[in-house]
Amino acid sequence: MTAIDPTAERNARAHQYSQEGRGDLAIPLFEEVLADRVRVLGTDHPETLASRNNLAGAYWSAGRVGEAIPLFEEALADRVRVLGPDHPDTLASRNGLAGAYYSAGRLGEAIPLF
Structure with a gap:
């Protein structure tokens, strides 16, 4: 953020x-930080992009x-648009989305992202 974040x-x-x-404690803090x-x-x-990904995780x-x-x-x-498709942070978001799709039973959407 600034010199003092x-x-x-x-x-x-x-x-x-x-x-x-301890998601019960983590989630409200991640929500505040993102906002x-x-x-x-x-x-x-x-940093905002990272916060959104952290909250999703x-x-x-x-x-x-x-x-x-x-x-x-x-x-x-957003990370594809701002950082590009091959940036490590973009790939982390891609992997997180793939895992979430997998957890939700949405294998057809998960597999191409892995």
Whole structure:
């Protein structure tokens, strides 16, 4: 964000909760961070794109696949447009979307993305 990122601590805490399997604590923080980054940085900033993907991953990990898929779809489309189709972050969004589709039983959509 800026030299002093006011969202960094909340984002780091959300990642920690997510790694501990505490989606109940991670998801609200990821939601706040995404909203703040959209407001301050705009929708196309790399940190905003990362936040959208992080929230999608947290939803997926918490079994909230129906909420994860649209966010992964948006993250992938935006990252392709902003970063290009072969950027590592774009590929991470592609992989996340494929996994979420797979979890939802949408194999026809998942397989081409893997």
